[in-house]
Amino acid sequence: MPNGFADIIRTKATNKLPPDQLYQRIITHLKGQTMCTLCTASPDGQPRATPMEYYSNETTLYLMADPGVKIENLKVNPRVSVGIYNNPHPIWTNPDHYLSVRSVQITGRAKILKPGDPEYQEALQNYKWQIFWSAIGWPLDQLPTGTFIKVESDKIEYMEFALKKDGFSSKQTWTRA
Secondary structure, three states: OOOOHHHHHHOOOOEOOOHHHHHHHHHHHHHHOOEEEEEEEOOOOOEEEEEEEEEEEOOEEEEEEOOOHHHHHHHHOOEEEEEEEOOOOOOOOOHHHHHOOEEEEEEEEEEEEOOOOOOHHHHHHHOOHHHHHHHHOOOOOOOOOOEEEEEEEEEEEEEEHHHHHHOEOOEEEEEOO
16 A cells, blocks of 8 residues: 555556445535536537536536526537536645545536526525625525526546545546436
8 A cells, every 4th residue: 555645646546436435525525615617618619618606416516607608608519518626725745735636527418597497496496596695785585587507417537636545546437327
């Protein structure tokens, strides 16, 4: 078993986590963050990466969206990629900082939700809009009437470098059954 930082980096671990453990790590990571980068593509293939706040329910993400390029892209191409990572501010001379880095790369399908859509209520329940409303002084009895984006994850690539310490690959993949 590797014990020094250099040993951990050089470890060629390929073991996969048991599926239930991988799923739990992914859910914990998604719940522990609130910012992501939503990547869309225009009809002619021009990529767009948009930093956004999100909230999750299991492997489904909910984002509140202002009008813009991302919405126009999603109207013609619902396929998305989403990057989410923690922000440990690693100090590279301290190996423990590097070992705390975790991320997910989600491949999925997005759906635009507007008031009146059947899934809009689901988005309201999962997106913690009350935090923002309180911060700007809006009354909590005034529900959002804007657009939500719902992202259903088809595949999640999870990265946690510290997994190598236990003999597991630092990159693990979850796929929707």
